[in-house]
Each structure stands twice: as structure tokens, then as C-alpha cells.
Amino acid sequence: MQVTIKVFRYNPEKDKKPHYETYQLEADPTDRVLDLLEKVKGYKDGTLSFRRSCAHGVCGSDAMRINGSNKLACKALVHDFGAKITVEPILGLRVIKDLIVDMEPFFDNFRKVLPYFINDDPAPEKERYQSQEDRERFDDTTKCILCAACTTSCPSFWASDEYLGPSAIVNAHRFIFDSRDQGAAQRLKIMNEIMGVSRCHTVFNCTLACPREIQITKAIGEVKKALMTGSLE
Amino acid sequence: MKSRTVSMAKRGFNFETTMWIFTRLSALAMYLFALIGVIGALIMGARTQMNMADLIRWTFMPNPNHVLNTNVADLVPWSTAFWKLTGSAFVFFAASHGLHGVLSVIEDYLTHPGLRKFLRLVVFVILVVMTAIGIYVLWTS
Structure with missing residues (x-):
């Protein structure tokens, strides 16, 4: 399926204020949102920054806001969100870069x-x-x-x-x-x-x-x- | 499972805890006063077939002025010390319960210790003034 993923972007060294960037990707419904972010980083824009480690819901590194709800990107499946997915950093903590916040x-x-x-x-x-x-x-x-x-x-x-x-x-x-x-x-x-x-x-x-x-x-x-x-x- | 408890002295008992308990108990107290009010009004107003609006008004503010304009002929049963005491307690619990809610909002959103202390004082003054005015009206009407 074709997925449109809209990602919160902010690089304090370049950007005056945060903005969103949109990427079109081919994905399986059973892909995880983390897989989509990896695809963006690997094939579309290598500057995208996010935390991840085990990628299996154990380390807790990749908590982010997906379509408005806090989720682990490695446990969030594409078919639960549909063809339009918005990814933002978790709220209440200072954004260091893109999806990375100061913990x-x-x-x-x-x-x-x-x-x-x-x-x-x-x-x-x-x-x-x-x-x-x-x-x-x-x-x-x-x-x-x-x-x-x-x-x-x-x-x-x-x-x-x-x-x-x-x-x-x-x-x-x-x-x-x-x-x-x-x-x-x-x-x-x-x-x-x-x-x-x-x-x-x-x-x-x-x-x-x-x-x-x-x-x-x-x-x-x-x-x-x-x-x-x-x-x- | 062996019993484990922590004494009050060890776990601490401060303003936060006191008000947390008080807010819950004052809500229960208000239900009780409302029940007393509605039962009292039903008994006293039965002969004159008091209407729903007057009944509810009495329930939440047992002030004899509130039945003055109804078809109640004799105001004496509605003006006893019992109803004044009930009304005074209701005013106190309603004001302190509501203002503790305001205080919670202040303490959620403000972290500056000086400003927080000042607004605590403002809330306390409002509580005293509101309660005093309410009780004054009840006992002088």
C-alpha cells in the first residue's frame, strides 16, 4: 500500500521553528511505523533523527506521538493507522532534534x-x-x-x-x-x-x-x- | 502475606494530604446536606404543593428568602436555627471544596514558589470572605 507519512522536523542549527515534512512510501500493512522511519532515513532523507534501539518494544527508546497518541514506533503497525500517518515527538519535553527530546x-x-x-x-x-x-x-x-x-x-x-x-x-x-x-x-x-x-x-x-x-x-x-x-x- | 504498615509520623501528613481527604469528604457532606434539604423541603412544602424549582432552590441554598415568594404561608418552620446551621455548613463545604479545586489548578500550572504562596493567600481570603457573606445572609434573613 501507498503510505503518506508526515514527520515533525526541527534542526536547531538550521531551522528557526519546527515544520513538517511529508514522504510517500510503499509499505505493507504489517510494517511498523519504525520501519517507515527507517525507510525515510535510509532512502529519502538521511538527516532525519529519532531514537531506536531494540526495535522490539523492550528498550523504550522510540516513544513518539503517532496520529496524536503516544506509542512505541516499533509496536505501532501501519494497518492500525491507515494510509496517512503523522509522527511527532512526545510532548512536555524539549525537542533536541526532529523526534528526539531531552529526557x-x-x-x-x-x-x-x-x-x-x-x-x-x-x-x-x-x-x-x-x-x-x-x-x-x-x-x-x-x-x-x-x-x-x-x-x-x-x-x-x-x-x-x-x-x-x-x-x-x-x-x-x-x-x-x-x-x-x-x-x-x-x-x-x-x-x-x-x-x-x-x-x-x-x-x-x-x-x-x-x-x-x-x-x-x-x-x-x-x-x-x-x-x-x-x-x- | 505478612502485614506491612507505615506509621503516620514516618510517611508524613501535610497540607496536600489533608486537603485531598477534605475535598473528598466535603463532596460527600454536600450530598448529605442536599439530601437533608430535599427531604426537609418535601415535608415542609407538602401541604402547599411546593413546585420542583422552589424545592431544588431550597435544597442547594436553604435560605428562607428563597421560599418567601412561593405559596408557602408560614415561614417559621423554614427559618429555624437547624436550617441556618445546615445552610452555613453547606456554604462552608461548597466554598472550600470549590476553592480547593481552584487551588489545584493554580498548583498544577504555577511553579514559582512566591507566586504560588501569594495565590494560596488570595484563595484563602476569597474563601473566608465568601463564607462569611454567605453565613451573614443566612443568619440575618
Whole structure:
């Protein structure tokens, strides 16, 4: 099939302001949007810049706005979008070039929630035992690949990148509800700050945007509940 | 699964958390006051076959002036301290619930600490003034 792909372009060294460029391509309905971008870069315009790495929905490098929705280009199939496809960078982060955005504010927020295992007890001889039931409690939020599709779909994050954002809260949830972890109180204090969970207004954009289908709004709700009750069940 | 809890002292309890809970509880309180208002108006207005518009107006603002022009003959049951107290509480919860919504919008979009502090103060002053005027009207009418 013939596909028209309209791509957001911006080179700060040459362009005064961003613009769109349109390319005509021959594609299979089962091609991915990433394949189209590779074709543009390989055969039409080598200056097109975008991030990609594994190309299989695991590394989270190629989150972008495709026909207005945040998607991973490597998981977005042409037949889901039709013959006219518009590709733009994710919102709320500064565009460095074309589809590449500055991810630093996103990772700053990620680091704020102490996204690592905290347990000051001496390491046991064999393992820090965790039952299957306890592991299941936070299974959903272990799936985050830090692609930023959720955070950059959130109106509160568009308003201010000081808001921790859905992804950081998801990663806090992953450790807060881990039965082996001892840093829940520290993380809940961070969640309780003015730019923490209070800025979430349950818009559900994050849940819709997540390419890993994490129930993000539910996870944020569970963190809010833990803040109110103190229970980590 | 062993029980894990974090005490209030450890997880912190600040203005954000307090207002988050308050906003939800004040919404429930307003439903309760509206229910009390509609049941009260149905009982008091039954003999005069109070119409729907007057009933709803009383439900959301139990001020005796609001039934003055209806076919209610005796205003006394509508002017008791119970209704003034109910109305005052309704005014307080409605104003604080709504203005906390305004505050949320301000805090979503403004990050400058000084401006944020100033607008918090403005919202607080509006809350006090609006509530005071509402309660004054209720108790002097």
C-alpha cells in the first residue's frame, strides 16, 4: 500500500521553528511505523533523527506521538493507522532534534523516587525470601520500560515537569509494595510532596498510553491509598 | 502475606494530604446536606404543593428568602436555627471544596514558589470572605 507519512522536523542549527515534512512510501500493512522511519532515513532523507534501539518494544527508546497518541514506533503497525500517518515527538519535553527530546527532566523525576532496592539488614546466606503472593502484589509495575509514553501524555506533566509524573510514581510503587524493601516510608514522603501524587487528577491518559499495558492510574491510586492509610497490603 | 504498615509520623501528613481527604469528604457532606434539604423541603412544602424549582432552590441554598415568594404561608418552620446551621455548613463545604479545586489548578500550572504562596493567600481570603457573606445572609434573613 501507498503510505503518506508526515514527520515533525526541527534542526536547531538550521531551522528557526519546527515544520513538517511529508514522504510517500510503499509499505505493507504489517510494517511498523519504525520501519517507515527507517525507510525515510535510509532512502529519502538521511538527516532525519529519532531514537531506536531494540526495535522490539523492550528498550523504550522510540516513544513518539503517532496520529496524536503516544506509542512505541516499533509496536505501532501501519494497518492500525491507515494510509496517512503523522509522527511527532512526545510532548512536555524539549525537542533536541526532529523526534528526539531531552529526557533529563523525566529521568530527574525517576531518580527522585529512589528507584532501587533498600534493605539495610545483612544479606542472608541464601536469599531474601519472597512468597509468590508477595511478588504478585507489585508485578504490574515491574513491567515499566521508562519509555516516557505515560508521563508525556499527562496534562499535569505538560503544565510542569516538576510533577513526578506517572512513570516515576509507577517505579516508586514497584518498591513501596515490595515486601523485602524497607524504603517505603522515604518514598511515601516524596509522593506526599506538592509535586507528588496530589498533581494526579485521574485523567487516565497514562493508562491508555502505556505500551506495556500497566494499570498506571490504578497504581497511582494504590500509592494515594497507602499515603492515607499507611497500609502496604 | 505478612502485614506491612507505615506509621503516620514516618510517611508524613501535610497540607496536600489533608486537603485531598477534605475535598473528598466535603463532596460527600454536600450530598448529605442536599439530601437533608430535599427531604426537609418535601415535608415542609407538602401541604402547599411546593413546585420542583422552589424545592431544588431550597435544597442547594436553604435560605428562607428563597421560599418567601412561593405559596408557602408560614415561614417559621423554614427559618429555624437547624436550617441556618445546615445552610452555613453547606456554604462552608461548597466554598472550600470549590476553592480547593481552584487551588489545584493554580498548583498544577504555577511553579514559582512566591507566586504560588501569594495565590494560596488570595484563595484563602476569597474563601473566608465568601463564607462569611454567605453565613451573614443566612443568619440575618
